Amino acid sequence: EAAVTQSPRNKVAVTGGKVTLSCNQTNNHNNMYWYRQDTGHGLRLIHYSYGAGSTEKGDIPDGYKASRPSQENFSLILELATPSQTSVYFCASGDQGWGNYAEQFFGPGTRLTVL
Template sequence: EAAVTQSPRNKVAVTGGKVTLSCNQTNNHNNMYWYRQDTGHGLRLIHYSYGAGSTEKGDIPDGYKASRPSQENFSLILELATPSQTSVYFCASGVRDRGSSYEQYFGPGTRLTVL
C-alpha cells in the first residue's frame, strides 16, 4: 500500500502568519492532492499536481498556494493564515490501476488551528 506521510500532524498558528504543510510519498505516484476536511463538507480539493514542477488549482484554492519541488514532495502554503482555514488537511497521492480507475492514497492528516 502507498505510503504518504504528512508533517506536522498538529499545528497552531496565529492569524496573519505563514503556515507550510508538508507531504511526502515514497511510491513514485505522479499525482498528488491537498484536501481540507470540514464537518458537513466532506473532502474538498484545494490544489493538485501532475508531477514535479506542476501545480493546479482545485475547487477551493483561494488563500492557498502549493509547491511540488520533486516527485516525492508536495507542500501547501498559507501565506496569511486566517481562522477560517482552521481545519484538518489531507494529502493524497494517486495512481491508475490495471482497470483504469484512479485510486488515491491518503496521508494521516494535519490538524491546523488558526487563532
C-alpha cells in the same frame, strides 16, 4: 502498501502568519492532492499536481498556494493564515493511467488551528 506521510501532524498558528504543510509519498505516483476536511462539507480539493514542477487549482484554492519540487514532495502554503482555515488537511497520492481506477492513498492528516 502505499505510504504517504505529512508534517506537522498538529499545528497552531496565529492570524496573519505563514504556514507550510508538507507531504511526502514513496509510491512513485505522479498525482498528488491537498484536501481540507470540514464537517458538513466533506473532503474538498484545494490544489493538486501531475508531477514535479506542476500545480493545479482545485475547487477551493483561494488563500492557498502549492509547491511540487519533486515527485515525492508536495507542500501546501498559507501565506496569511486566517481562522477560517482552521481545519484538518489531508494529502493524497494516486496514479493516473488508462485502465487504472485512480485510487488515492491518503496521509494521516494535519490538524491546523489558526487563532
